[in-house]
Every structure is written in structure tokens, then in C-alpha cells.
Amino acid sequence: MLNPLVRQASKLLPDSLYHQLKYVRVFKKWPNISQPTTFSEKITIRNFRPKPIYTNLADKYLVRDYIANTIGEKYLIELHAVFDELTEDIYAALPQAFVIKANHGSGFNLVVHDKADTTFAQLSALTRFWTKTNYYKTSRERHYKQIQPRILVEHLLQDDGHIPNDIKFHCFNQQGEMHIFIQVDYDRYGLHRRDVFDTDWRKTDIRMGLPNNATPMPAPKNLPEMVGLAKRLAADFNYVRVDFYEADGNVYFGELTFTPGGGLCKMYPEGVQHQWGSFFTE
Known part of the structure; x- marks a missing residue:
């Protein structure tokens, strides 16, 4: 935890130095910015040197048009409302269960199982x-800087009465050759656990920041479809994480992420950092 004086001083730093210092705090060494080789080094650079297209695609509202045009509207979660400010009329018209979120950053979301439980x-x-x-001032991830904040209300997906697991495809495009690793996040609002699989749903020994789940998730029914969709969405990028959900036998798009965890997630075994880093260049 930074003390107030250090936090205040950090606001004056240029983005590049700010992210390098954050890297040092986590990994206890300086990132190689001139010749990066690890996954975290390359994501760190993206934080302060993003491609312009990342802004619209990181916007959880504007990305919906991109998804509709690239893979089709049927993969979008139903949108109940989008607005700049919640009004009593908008609130009254919301369904009993929903997910409410902001479009311009990470962590701005709330699952509402019953509207009677909130006001x-x-x-x-x-x-x-x-x-x-x-969010840019909080994270200093530069591609969030120009996103105009909005609030979205989406249909609450449920699978057999439970919120479905997050199924996240880390897609590395190496001159047309695609390497994909599939991260599954279990019970994000409870005992959060994480596994990593390959595209044949063989569990790997990779750990990313959290313990593995006691019982690995069985392969999604629509795994081949998800892999194909992830490849289509990742075709124009050296690296992107494509998130999906599977609910009631259907596939739904979650989000596109270009700087997961700001590049600060520790990964084991250590060789994974260099392996993933070797799969893409900027």
C-alpha cells in the first residue's frame, strides 16, 4: 500500500515510468522496455503505448458493434438499457434480475439477482x-483515456441456475499461426479459482495469480465454436484476450482485453512468461 505522499508523487510521473515502477514492485526487477521478451514486459509497454483501435474495442458499449459485424449479433448479451445517468424511470423499467456495469474500465459491475434487494x-x-x-487516472492504461463513461444494463446469464464461469481465450497471432490458451475463472464473486487449458481442453500446469480449482471444469459443449470465434476476433491482433460465457447451450461474448491485469499477474512455472512473450511481437 502506497502512502499518500508517494501516491501523490506518482501522479506526476509519465505513464511509461509509472508502469515500469509498478512492474518493479511486483517482479522486483526492471522491465526490459527496449527489447522485451516476457509476456508481462510486452503488456506493460502496451499500457503506455497502445494502438488507437484499442480504445473503441475496450469500450464495453462500442465493442458491441465490432462483435456484431465480425461474428454476429447472436453472440451479444441482451442489452436492457444504456444511459449516462440512472433515472427513476429507467430504474422502474429494469427487469428483476440484471447485470449493471460501466463501459470505461475494469471492476465497475454489479450482479443484481433481485431488484427488490436494492434501491x-x-x-x-x-x-x-x-x-x-x-479509470485512466486510476490505472494509467492509456487506451482507456478517451472512453466516454456510460452505464450498461445487461441480461443476467445463468446456466442451471448459476452464473456461468468466465472462459477467457488468450490468443497469440504469430504471423498467422495462432497459439491459444484458455483461462477459466470459477466463482468470481465467491471462492475465486483459476485453471488454464489448451484448445483440446487438456489442463495445463500454468497458474495465473490464483490457485487452481479443486475440480477442473469439463469442456464446454460449444468449445470448437468458441475456439473458432476467438480466432476470428483475434485475427487482426498480435495478442488479445477474448472472453466468452456458455449458458443454456449458447455462446455469449464477454469482452476484449488488450492489457489483462496491466501485465502484473504472476505466472507459474516461470518459463511461461518467456513462452507467451515469444508468441507475439508489437
């Missing part, structure tokens, strides 16, 4: 806090 005043205060938060 207009509570949601209004929460969403105002989200839209007033400058």
Missing part, C-alpha cells in the same frame, strides 16, 4: 461513482 438511491449513487471515476 434506486443505492444504484444511482453507485453508478454516479463509476461514471465520475477516471
